[in-house]
Amino acid sequence: MANESPAPRRRGSARTDALLQVTLDLAAEVGYAGLSIEAIARRAEVGKHTIYRRWPSKTALLLDALNRAWTTDLDYSDTGDLRSDLREQFLRSTSALSEPPIGPVYRAVIAEAQSSPALRATLHERFLRTVERSTMDRIVRAQHAGELRADADLTFAAEVLCGALYYRHLLTTMPVDERAIDGLLDMFMAAYAKR
Structure with a gap:
């Protein structure tokens, strides 16, 4: 069976849009108190550093979303x-x-x-x-x-x-x-x- 190539990595505004949407979706599921940068990173399939480069906290990320x-x-x-x-x-x-x-x-x-x-x-x-x-x-x-x-x-x-x-x-x-x-x-x- 042929190896499938990995999904292309999103860059720039597409990555931002995806992170903001994942943040909203996850917050709707777990609430503000249950939300974490780690969980957002896992769901979005990015490293935490990718998020922390743009947003200093989950609050800043959630409010931007x-x-x-x-x-x-x-x-x-x-x-x-x-x-x-x-x-x-x-x-x-x-x-x-x-x-x-x-x-x-x-x-x-x-x-x-x-x-x-x-x-x-x-x-x-x-x-x-x-x-x-x-x-x-x-x-x-x-x-x-x-x-x-x-x-x-x-x-x-x-x-x-x-x-x-x-x-x-x-x-x-x-x-x-x-x-x-x-x-x-x-x-x-x-x-x-x-x-």
Whole structure:
């Protein structure tokens, strides 16, 4: 029987993509506490040094994996209709937070962050800030386009838009459904839409 040649080694962005996906998959299976660089390296069939060259810790690697999944799949549309774009984004975000790979991994990281100020700071810097900035960018573009009041300071509004649905999803048993999303957007537009 002829010897099969080994699978070609992945390089560059393909290797990065594979490591990030393995990290998400494994975290969904074992949770944050059960995740280790060693287990990720084994599953990805790479040496630990390959991972440590790019990421100093499992936290940094996991947050990069979450950030990649989030920003790749959940970028805001810009159709010129702010309410419609926000609604579409929030529906997709809600779906992502409710199912693998993002949902269970994100909940595990949030739980762990409650007893780790360093993880909480890293979570905000490497993941939540990206979500906040993306929302802020979209509503500021709408303000410049004349959809929102020119005199409005939108900083707090962006935090409320991001935070309200996370609060429901992570801390309550209330549904994050179309009715909740529409109620949040109605409140936002009533406060900030150009008259």
